[in-house]
Amino acid sequence: MTLNDWLFGRLTVQAALPFYSAIATAAASIVVVGALAVVVLLTKFRLWRPLWSEWLTSLDHKRIGIMYVVLALVMLSRAVVEAVMMRAQQAVSYDSPGYLPADHFAQLFTTHGTIMIFFMAMPFLTGIINYAMPLQIGARDVSFPLLNSVSLGLTAAGAALMMISLCIGRFSTGGWSGYPPFTELAFSPDVGPDYWIWAVTLSSIGSTLTGINFAVTIYKERAPGMHLFRMPLFCWTALCTSILMIFAMPPLTVATALLALDRYAGAHFFTNGGGGDVMNYINLFWLFGHPEVYILILPAFGVYSEVFSTFSAKALYGYRSLVYATMAIAVLSFTVWLHHFFTMGQGANVNAVFGIATMLIGIPTGVKIYDWLLTMFRGRIRFAVPLLFALGFILMFAIGGMTGIILANPGIDYQVHNTVFLVAHFHNVLIPGLLFGMLAAVQYWFPKAFGFRLNEKWGRTVFVLWTAGFLFAFMPLYALGLLGLPRRTVEYFQGAYRPWTLIAAFGALLLLLGLFAVGAWLFVSVRQRDDNRVPAGDPWNGRTLEWSMSAPPPEYNFAVRPRVTGRDQFMRDKLGGMAYLRPDEYEDIEIPLGSAVGPLLGIAGILCGFGLTWHIWWMAAGGLLLSIGTVIARSFVRETTRIVPAGEVRLQHEAWLGRLAMERPASRDQEIAPSNRGLALADGS
Amino acid sequence: MNEKHDFASDLRTYLVGFALAALLSAVPFAAVALHRPRAQVLWLLIGCGLVQLLVHFRCFLHIDLSEQKRDDLQLILFSVxxxxxxxxxxxxxxxNAHRHMM
Known part of the structure; x- marks a missing residue:
């Protein structure tokens, strides 16, 4: 072994630099230039220190939540651009190789899927839950604030590996599910699958820890009187999602770990020879993969429940049935994973059982849809942006759900499996059922987080572009799928596909505009922030506890822990004239001090993952030692919390109550006018 | 209930648990040592393992059917x-796949 091998492993200039296609070079340059621009700007405005001490090392669940959402939005931009590139390729590749080399196209669909699931959807929903759930149950923080920061660090490390893979070396070409034997050494000897393995492993460990953290928080940190059946529905969906995370992420970690053993240690778990069996991988992967679908979708269901109830000015219809439906979905999600591989070779009886179980999930989901419709029935509906997303969701998700029921029939699945029909189906459930929900949540909770409302017009533009873009991009894929176009096709020779791929490319273009509109939405809103301030904290005439405090909330959330006597406690208080009361006494509040453990473990994760990917063993070992050392060093830190004295809490709370007394209550007609300063005229039911 | 009594009853629970757990481990070891592993022996192993799980829950983790343990019990049953x-x-x-593909 030469010194060069020892120092750089398999990393050589030739293998590393992205000069295999002009487009890859351009993409890598954009990432490098973007990263440099961020560094320059941070230096120029002297933001490194505040970024480190107030954000990266913060253990405040609200800040961690916001960082998760920022990560999700960054990764969303990359994955949307990749999607547009793929649709553009298919639009021009009739009887021609198109503009993308096949190998590059394969990397694109792999990174698109991996990013959208692990580094867009998961961080997005984790961020939203992180922000809203503790406020809704009346908690001061999550149960394990440090663990929360560690989860973020690990997830961000996985995302960083994804970005590094764009510049150094190539990513896997094996699809987001990484099926062996293709991802085994025999067929993918390069570093691509290794990047995939370590990025996904880091994020799956982060998600498992997050799941534990959220579940314990909901079980242990609820305010006095907040019985489980008094929780806002979003908390119920957060609870079910967390439990799914705890049970569903480990099979993925096991699957990727075994695949790593195959690739690194010459094991034969999933190889063709040596006694390996690919089907074990497929089974393990979907044992994770199906519950994952519900991990993604349940929080959005929770957001929609809050949105329908708030913007219809009515209590949620059928609260209990919604809770039971959520639980039923969570349990049933563990009984259907085989429908992802009906064609793997097991018998018809097995397929039938799992097909029927799959169709059963339609029942609780239907219950939910009717409950939401009945929540709006005879309500005073305001067509605010979150409600628009929610309405779009109901219409489009119903179609996506229907095609799911169609696919649940093994006979039909044999016909259309591995075609773009399937691609159309899961985008049809995930875009309305996840992304719309998260965007609605951003519009809904943004004023709480930052103290000003987002621009309503741009919000509507985002909604229109994403809805139209989605319909144009994915409805043609149903037709294409029935015509037999296989998914992940780089080039085709069947003229009948051509019109549909063109329409889909047009839709993708609209989605790209939608992405830009999201940027404009945030940019314009920040520019106009002084017209839209809501310091009183309740811009939507909200029903749940998070609206009962200032916007943005103090670090300790509640000056005095609320006492809960029923559902929609804040609405009860407002109607009964019991909101914004001056408490008799305040008490000292203990809050966690910031800690560098989370970011350090993230850096250790990047070093370890990168070292393993390129066989740079000193770096991998260094990363591992750094993580162990960090944890040991942390155990010597004696001072982990600080006390906010009761006097200070009193001062802050009274200052806010004083400001509140000067605000004029806004009626719902003034909701999007500057006169809505976050104090709502109490009406509703 | 005084502290002394608590301690005594705790100790008794732990000792009973220890004895049962030791017995339920010794039996499978003996079975394997004395016989060649056969189907019945394997079933015995599985049975002893499952019973030992219950012993651990009852004696060491103090899970019972009482009202205040209901949450823990539900979580355990759900996990199971x-x-x-x-x-x-x-x-x-x-x-099933194995039978069809062989």
């Missing part, structure tokens, strides 16, 4: 259900 679904389902699927 999910594990049964996942492991049982996997065995069924893979066994």
């Amino acid at each position: 259900m999910i594990v049964v679904l996942m492991v049982g389902g996997t065995l069924w699927i893979m066994g």
Whole structure:
């Protein structure tokens, strides 16, 4: 072994630099230039220190939540651009190789899927839950604030590996599910699958820890009187999602770990020879993969429940049935994973059982849809942006759900499996059922987080572009799928596909505009922030506890822990004239001090993952030692919390109550006018 | 209830648990040492393992049917259900695929 091998492993200039296609070079340059621009700007405005001490090392669940959402939005931009590139390729590749080399196209669909699931959807929903759930149950923080920061660090490390893979070396070409034997050494000897393995492993460990953290928080940190059946529905969906995370992420970690053993240690778990069996991988992967679908979708269901109830000015219809439906979905999600591989070779009886179980999930989901419709029935509906997303969701998700029921029939699945029909189906459930929900949540909770409302017009533009873009991009894929176009096709020779791929490319273009509109939405809103301030904290005439405090909330959330006597406690208080009361006494509040453990473990994760990917063993070992050392060093830190004295809490709370007394209550007609300063005229039911 | 009594009853629970756990480990070891592993021996091993699980829950983790342990018990039962679904389902699927593909 030469010194060069020892120092750089398999990393050589030739293998590393992205000069295999002009487009890859351009993409890598954009990432490098973007990263440099961020560094320059941070230096120029002297933001490194505040970024480190107030954000990266913060253990405040609200800040961690916001960082998760920022990560999700960054990764969303990359994955949307990749999607547009793929649709553009298919639009021009009739009887021609198109503009993308096949190998590059394969990397694109792999990174698109991996990013959208692990580094867009998961961080997005984790961020939203992180922000809203503790406020809704009346908690001061999550149960394990440090663990929360560690989860973020690990997830961000996985995302960083994804970005590094764009510049150094190539990513896997094996699809987001990484099926062996293709991802085994025999067929993918390069570093691509290794990047995939370590990025996904880091994020799956982060998600498992997050799941534990959220579940314990909901079980242990609820305010006095907040019985489980008094929780806002979003908390119920957060609870079910967390439990799914705890049970569903480990099979993925096991699957990727075994695949790593195959690739690194010459094991034969999933190889063709040596006694390996690919089907074990497929089974393990979907044992994770199906519950994952519900991990993604349940929080959005929770957001929609809050949105329908708030913007219809009515209590949620059928609260209990919604809770039971959520639980039923969570349990049933563990009984259907085989429908992802009906064609793997097991018998018809097995397929039938799992097909029927799959169709059963339609029942609780239907219950939910009717409950939401009945929540709006005879309500005073305001067509605010979150409600628009929610309405779009109901219409489009119903179609996506229907095609799911169609696919649940093994006979039909044999016909259309591995075609773009399937691609159309899961985008049809995930875009309305996840992304719309998260965007609605951003519009809904943004004023709480930052103290000003987002621009309503741009919000509507985002909604229109994403809805139209989605319909144009994915409805043609149903037709294409029935015509037999296989998914992940780089080039085709069947003229009948051509019109549909063109329409889909047009839709993708609209989605790209939608992405830009999201940027404009945030940019314009920040520019106009002084017209839209809501310091009183309740811009939507909200029903749940998070609206009962200032916007943005103090670090300790509640000056005095609320006492809960029923559902929609804040609405009860407002109607009964019991909101914004001056408490008799305040008490000292203990809050966690910031800690560098989370970011350090993230850096250790990047070093370890990168070292393993390129066989740079000193770096991998260094990363591992750094993580162990960090944890040991942390155990010597004696001072982990600080006390906010009761006097200070009193001062802050009274200052806010004083400001509140000067605000004029806004009626719902003034909701999007500057006169809505976050104090709502109490009406509703 | 005084502290002394608490301590004595705790100690008794732990000792009973220890004795049962030791017995339930000794029996399978003896069975394997004395016989060649056969189907019945394997079933004995599985049975002893499952009973030992219950012993641990009851004696060491203090899970019982009382009202204040209801939450913990529900979580354990839920976990058992999910594990049964996942492991049982996997065995069924893979066994079935094995028979069809051989």
